[in-house]
Amino acid sequence: MKQVLIAALLASIAVPAAAQQVPNAQPDMPVSSRDRFYTSDQFSNTVSVIDPSTNTIIGVIKLGDLTPANLSPLYKGQLLVHGMGFSPDRRTLAVVSIGSNSVTFIDTATNAVKHTAYVGRSPHEAFFRPDGREVWVSVRGEDYVQVLDGRTYQPTTRIAVPNGPGMTIFSPDGKYGYVCSSFSPETVVIDTASKKIVGRVKQESPFCPDIAATPDGKQVWLTLKDVGKVMVFDAKPPFGVLKTIDTGAITNHVNIARTPRGQFAYVTVGTENVVKVFRTDTFAQVASVPVGALPHGLWPSGDGSRMYVGLENADAVAAIDTATNRVSATIPIGQGPQGVAYVPGAVPSGDGRANLVPLDKAGAKVQLALSGTGTSQVTLFDQGQVQILQAAVAGLPPKMPFTLALSANADGKGAVEPLAKFMTNPAGAAIVNAVGPIRQIVADTTPGQRRYLVIRAGEPDARGPVVQKQVVKD
Template sequence: MTLTARAIAALVLSLSAGHALADQVPGAAAAPAIPISSQDRFYSADQFSNTVSVVDPSTNGLLGVISLGEPTPANLSPLYKGQLLVHGIGAAPDGKTIAVVSIGSNSVSFIDTASNTVKHTTYVGRSPHEAFFTPDGREVWVTVRGEAYVSVLDAATYQETARVETPNGPGMTIFSPDGRYAYICSSFSPETVVVETATRQIVGRVAQASPFCPDIAATPDGSQVWMTLKDVGKTMVFNARPPFAVLQTLDTGPLTNHVNIVRNAAGQFAYVTVGTENRVKVYRTDTFTLVTEIEVGSLPHGLWPSGDGSRIYVGLENGDGVAVIDTLANRVIATVPIGQGPQGVTYVPRAVTQGDGRANLTPLGAARASHQLVLTGEGDTRSQATLFEQGQVQMLQIAAAGLQPGKPYVLAFANAADGSGTLEPLTKFMTNPAGSAVVNAVGPIRQVVAADAGAPRRWLVIASGTPEAIGAVVQRQSE
């Protein structure tokens, strides 16, 4: 029997009905593209508001947030309920469930995409980072970054069924499109391991150019794996098949955060977020050449393509927004306000097949408020800072850059704009090999630096040394 082209197309659609994987990550290139519609959803894990933001890609509008925990200072008390530091996110192949990781409460929250409600919470080991479903949807692999294993959960019962031993500090797992391999990079050891999914045995090892890999992506054509190295500002590419040889190492820039793959009419491309440059860099996957750089906003972090590859959505960690990029024009076409400090993100085609999908969502509210600051130093060095409103206090996050590699520094208050006088330390930090760092502090900082708390004004500065032995001021808050 000979099938017509229309019949073949109908057969493909019927086979894919209820199955959200498209010809973009994490699906295979052979899957059908899924055009953007009002049934799709973009989700972000918002670390400082402890929310999941829900966006309708057909309008690029925020529908609301799913609250998983309280803002600071409520979470400084014993945490009997709710989640803390909402960080990682992954979607089931059928689009009906997202798994949201909270690194401060060691949890994975399974959220129903139709009702926006938590249907189960599983607690795992210390400081999990990301959770991803196997392509068959039967398991969820959770990288337990504070330990040395991946926790394998049954996707139906949500219970741990196995552990896959890894090098210390597994950062993220991504699967080959056919599900045969799990690629697990490390955040504390300079080694990525390749695990055969069925047997859970390590079948390959790839040396990382540095110990700290936060993100990894497999191309839909099944040929390559890309991973970022945040501490040295590089991105590595290796062959997705044995012997898993390294193909390329790219210098992408300090605080290289996440990488993801887009397939469109122009070919297949890797999109890489570079935090200190506020850019997304686009590379061809066949020649590894840089195609373009796209200015997106403050501290881009996670990113994920639509089901047809026509857009890619980029979470702005210090911008409380998501930048929407047209991947053929490679330009930002919208910026959508979302929760505070988006980290991991995902795009789910056909997440809501009935109704408007607004049930149980709440307004963004106070999580909308944030304030931007810049610290500058000699040689046009600069660090960007954001104050995230939490009520009476703020979470301060600084993307420090332009400092000496591997050196101790202090974030402090100064009595004068030029940094002179006595310094009051807020926190200490150590720069990575690229001379950058992400620095956090909490307190009534906005009131102090804006002098609206009835006290003399102070200025944020970065000084060399430690709180016990503070050295020279190297960067100062700009007016």
């Protein structure tokens, strides 16, 4: 009798629904002050923390230092904070830093680091299994998924996959793990119980950075950044391809919102500065939402009423109202947001501001533009006396070498000082990085001292033609 009474009492206690890695795979949770939206900020090495109830940043979690402090051989902080995931009970954030080969586990209530696990070369994303027992880390610089214990965060086993696993996402029931590749044109499906590959899906290109499963458990969407497409395949055997959609150069991430109007896929298209919205039943595009410079990661609120988007070259987050598909708020954050996560009920009590520091210099930036054959949007992320330059290049001939350089002449003619060489992808686009006191040089008004950003065809030692030059506003 006593056991029956205990069982009845336990059954009467309301247990909060578990938030799956698959958005909205749980009962809807309306936006509240207990929710948090997080971004992993690659160039400031921070995690920005946003209160969605007010759409304001309440601080950042500092995981590392700015350049050049992070170049020291004695440096112990995290470098290139990039990936993002969270536990099913919404109490732990998993943050991947690709430059320091680490996964940092953070308490969502206190913003304190609980543990840092070091894995193989250049991990990209880490996600908890829906039962919370394991964390799967896609080690993109190698050829395996590193499995960690979901409680102790210690390594347990490795799952061999095609070279360059970009990301793992799980089916809502936790039966399958879907692993796309950034170096091999193949996505594999893994049985989570046996850790064996049970399905293979041919990618139309080798470079997949992001993958998402629909809350209804029927589809898996993945992005192909190098060719500007998304692919959709059946989430169940035999995992057949359902649709391939041309989306645009530098197609970054995809995520799913379940709304009263239906289920929709939201796709960030970097060179167009938009988020494109597609129905998941007919695959028809229903909207293209202008959001800001170089949209990257995105994640829906717990009720699907909003889609939050990290703007990589704007140091900001755009909040999209999914009922109208219009931006309702733009929020300043840290530098170069990559992976993101919306965690419903992340803070069960208190104000959730412990261990946060102000945004400070993490938000300092300068934006420039290049035009000619195609266009490039350029952001200089201030690191003190130097900046990290990131250019989103588009509109050039595909699979060709080019050089980003500084020229003494606004037209780019004559001798140049090379900053970075790059190869365009099959869509004629590229993401290009450089480091130096570039802001001071391109803004200098002293006669004979100012330099202008240009892109020339060919290798740095070639005298190829100027294809893009800096737009001068003075």
